[in-house]
Amino acid sequence: MYMKHLFTLLLSIFSLAGFGQQKVFATKTGQIFFNATGGIEKIAAVNNQTDSKFVDQTGQMIFAVLIKGFKFENQLMEDHFNENYMESSKFPKADFKGFITNIKDVNFSKDGTYPITVDGNLTIHGVSNKVSTTGTLVIEGGVPEINGTFKVKIKDYGISGMYIGDKIAPDASITVKCKYL
Template identity: 35%
Template sequence: MKSKMLLFVIALFAMTQAMAQNTLIDRAGVASFFSEAPMEDIEAVNKEVLGAIDLEKGTLAVSMFIKGFHFDKSLMEEHFNENYLESEKYPKATFKGKITDYANLDLTKTGTYTAEADGEMEIHGVKKPLKTRVEFKVTASTIEAKTAFEISVAEHDIEIPTLVIKNIAEFVDVKASFKFAR
């Protein structure tokens, strides 16, 4: 009885290990956004983004803290957290999705590939579907992934008061890049 149990546990453990090996994680991914408005440009960078790719299934995941975005102007950063993204209520932005047509993509061979990621983005507690082109650069030791897309501020229920509407753009350009060690 006891040995059977132990065997079962070991088997389970082995399975998780096997799965983990197909998953690459980058803990220092970079996400940035830029918005151009009549009054001022707004730019912020987050260098502590977690990104993961499951090479077996072609699934992707990204998770980052809103407070990890840093601005040149500290007051802008405070307003971003406090007034717009409400980061104490909604601390993270996440993405969960898969690479479409993953069967035709081989990320084990070195080279540069373009693929489409299809999934769901959650910002400010609002989930929206997101389709974006991802550029993969595979080298002997790393897999780099890069993407750029646009998000609508209004679609994520981020309110902009009329008083500052000239300072903030309705659409924000987002860039993200990851470097996974193979």
């Protein structure tokens, strides 16, 4: 009888604490835009196969992309991006691992646009750097979408090339748009 009460008590505590209610949102078709236009010529690409997950209770998040999956309007530019700058055969992936630090401010059961702050490590070209940025988490019909833009210094990631600082901007703009269907 004592054991039965103990079990019921433990079950209640775990339920109140939300134990087991954690939800992982995932997508394999998120978008990441890259723009490093430094001159007249547009140097921009999109990756439509971004793999991303985040946890609603802790804010833990991950984004991963394949460098060869970035599409440029100009095929020759895409080839240069992969071969001369990103060395994508040697470093085929880039990822971001971190946390939404104010996830508790997001009400997943109420539609709206929630400002978020994100901290984590961005790894590009085999080099990791800390990144802190802001963005929004939009809830629409229970479906979350994470949006945000931040800048990275290309040279901080060990990427070199003769046009960086000229035709290629020294700071690339990275835009994230991931809908977790």
